[in-house]
Structure formats: C-alpha cells, structure tokens
Amino acid sequence: MGLINWLDPHVDRYILTTADEHKVVEVHKHWAVMVWPAVRVAAGVVIFVSAFAFQGSIYWILVFLGLVLGMQALWRILEEYRDRFVITNQRVFRVHGVLATARASVPLLRILDITVNKPVIGRWLNYGHFVFESAAQVQGLNKITFVKDIDQREDVLRMVMSGDMPQQISASAEDDGT
Numbered sequence: 001m002g003l004i005n006w007l008d009p010h011v012d013r014y015i016l017t018t019a020d021e022h023k024v025v026e027v028h029k030h031w032a033v034m035v036w037p038a039v040r041v042a043a044g045v046v047i048f049v050s051a052f053a054f055q056g057s058i059y060w061i062l063v064f065l066g067l068v069l070g071m072q073a074l075w076r077i078l079e080e081y082r083d084r085f086v087i088t089n090q091r092v093f094r095v096h097g098v099l100a101t102a103r104a105s106v107p108l109l110r111i112l113d114i115t116v117n118k119p120v121i122g123r124w125l126n127y128g129h130f131v132f133e134s135a136a137q138v139q140g141l142n143k144i145t146f147v148k149d150i151d152q153r154e155d156v157l158r159m160v161m162s163g164d165m166p167q168q169i170s171a172s173a174e175d176d177g178t
Contacts, residue, residue, distance in 0.1 A: 009082045009095045014103060024160050027085040030127035030148035037076040044070025085144045087157055094141050104140030106132060108161050116154055
C-alpha cells in the first residue's frame with residue numbers, strides 16, 4: 001500500500017476548502033488505457049529474459065531492447081495512473097504528470113457545452129471521452145479521454161452544474177477502474 005500511496009497524485013490538496021469547495025467525484029482512467037502498455041511490458045520482459053540464451057553483442061542488444069521497451073511502457077502506465085479528473089461543487093479540474101505535475105481547471109459556470117464521445121469499443125467496455133467548451137475557447141482542460149462509466153460521470157457533472165448534488169459520491173464510486 002505504501003508504493004501505491006506514494007504514486008497517487010493526492011488531488012485532495014488542490015481542493016479549495018477555504019472557499020467551501022468539496023470533491024464530488026475523482027475519476028481514474030479506464031483500465032483499457034493500460035492494456036497496450038501492459039502488453040509492451042510483457043514483451044520487454046520476454047525479450048530481456050530471452051537475451052540470456054545468447055552471447056556477445058546479441059545478448060547486449062536484447063538486454064538493452066528489453067529494458068528500454070519495458071521501462072518506457074512502465075512509464076506510460078505510471079502516466080495514465082496519475083492522470084485524474086475531478087468534479088467538485090465549484091469546478092472541474094485535471095491533475096496529471098509524473099515528475100512535474102500539471103493542473104488545469106474550469107469553473108462550472110464557464111462550461112457552455114459538454115460533448116461525450118463513445119467509440120465502439122468504448123461502448124462495449126463502458127468508457128468514453130469528454131470534450132468541454134467554455135467561454136474561453138483555448139484552455140488547458142478541453143478533452144478528457146478514457147473516462148470510465150462516462151454516462152454516470154456525465155449525469156453527476158450535469159447534476160452538480162444544476163446545483164442538485166453538492167455532497168460527495170460514495171467511495172464505491174471512486175474505485176480504481178479495475
């Protein structure tokens with residue numbers, strides 16, 4: 001539990017409690033975004049282990065290739081794990097990044113339009129993508145991809161925007177997407 005806690009982006013520290021803001025829901029990325037990096041990690045491990053069957057320069061090439069492929073894929077998994085979308089009673093914001101953390105937020109009152117895109121595979125696996133339009137057209141929070149339970153998240157967002165749901169969603173709705 002210690003490593004997972006250390007890797008967590010801790011979005012609660014970005015909630016403005018002095019302005020009476022509270023988190024309604026924190027959304028992790030859908031597990032589907034991790035499938036391709038996980039396949040690359042497995043391929044990197046296979047290449048790395050198979051290097052021990054060779055000698056000389058082939059050994060070093062396979063060791064290097066396996067390590068690079070595996071480490072790059074692990075980095076991608078970490079990037080996706082740390083990417084969070086948060087809905088509060090006053091704004092929506094996104095926190096992402098591994099070594100450097102980037103944040104983008106939009107007050108709920110400035111959101112003019114919410115578009116939900118659900119690709120075919122997203123309909124099967126229950127994820128989609130949000131596209132926000134606000135009064136300031138160019139913004140840091142415009143597209144949120146691989147949102148799990150996209151229809152439920154859209155309903156929560158619309159209820160919060162209309163003022164119907166100021167309390168926090170239960171912890172069972174904040175699972176890790178697995």
